[in-house]
Amino acid sequence: xxxxxxxxxxxxxxxxxxxxxxxxxxxxxxxxxxxxxxxxxxxxxxxxxxxxxxxxxxxxxxxxxxxxxxxxxxxxxxxxxxxxxxxxxxxxxxxxxxxxxxxxxxxxxxxxxx
Amino acid sequence: xxxxxxxxxxxxxxxxxxxxxxxxxxxxxxxxxxxxxxxxxxxxxxxxxxxxxxxxxxxxxxxxxxxxxxxxxxxxxxxxxxxxxxxxxxxxxxxxxxxxxxxxxxxxxxx
Numbered sequence: 001x002x003x004x005x006x007x008x009x010x011x012x013x014x015x016x017x018x019x020x021x022x023x024x025x026x027x028x029x030x031x032x033x034x035x036x037x038x039x040x041x042x043x044x045x046x047x048x049x050x051x052x053x054x055x056x057x058x059x060x061x062x063x064x065x066x067x068x069x070x071x072x073x074x075x076x077x078x079x080x081x082x083x084x085x086x087x088x089x090x091x092x093x094x095x096x097x098x099x100x101x102x103x104x105x106x107x108x109x110x111x112x113x114x
Numbered sequence: 115x116x117x118x119x120x121x122x123x124x125x126x127x128x129x130x131x132x133x134x135x136x137x138x139x140x141x142x143x144x145x146x147x148x149x150x151x152x153x154x155x156x157x158x159x160x161x162x163x164x165x166x167x168x169x170x171x172x173x174x175x176x177x178x179x180x181x182x183x184x185x186x187x188x189x190x191x192x193x194x195x196x197x198x199x200x201x202x203x204x205x206x207x208x209x210x211x212x213x214x215x216x217x218x219x220x221x222x223x224x225x
Contacts, residue, residue, distance in 0.1 A: 003157075004157075031211075040123075041217050041218075042120075042202075042215030042217045043158070043215045045213060045214070048211060048212070094211070104159075105157050105158040107157045108157070
């Protein structure tokens with residue numbers, strides 16, 4: 001089991017463009033959360049998906065949207081990119097109802113907006 | 115609103131010296147706190163949680179509700195402890211599972 005995987009590893013976009021990041025959860029996990037980690041900051045919660053629905057959302061604008069597929073994988077979409085969206089985007093998966101120890105993080109996708 | 119504060123961006127200690135990474139929190143509910151660690155070129159991973167009251171890799175952390183602190187301690191630092199450490203608080207309720215992280219402290223253990 002490769003654990004949580006994310007693609008791509010790196011991405012460069014320009015302002016105004018749209019981007020899609022992908023996450024495959026650890027085998028057996030059904031819940032996916034996304035975090036944004038700006039340089040020098042801790043991860044900030046974007047949203048969480050379970051049963052293909054957004055269950056929780058952090059303080060992020062509607063430009064940030066997501067999706068979860070029947071196989072539990074997830075996508076994070078960001079529209080109308082801003083320079084400030086440059087960050088490491090982390091995906092974390094867990095089993096719904098499981099303890100905190102069951103949450104695993106992926107390696108992240110580093111997004112640079114020029 | 116919940117908040118986690120890690121006052122030190124960088125902490126340097128000599129090998130064998132004691133280590134204390136500070137974490138303070140603000141949260142109106144009953145908190146559940148964690149320490150996460152990220153070693154160089156590795157992904158973020160859970161180090162320990164206050165509920166389990168365990169010692170991992172020689173690290174311990176005690177929740178002090180009076181001082182709203184959850185400092186991470188180790189009596190004798192090792193070179194392999196060099197990493198980024200993040201304190202995190204869980205915002206729970208109605209099945210939510212939102213982790214709030216501090217900005218992190220980079221621990222550098224000098225040989």
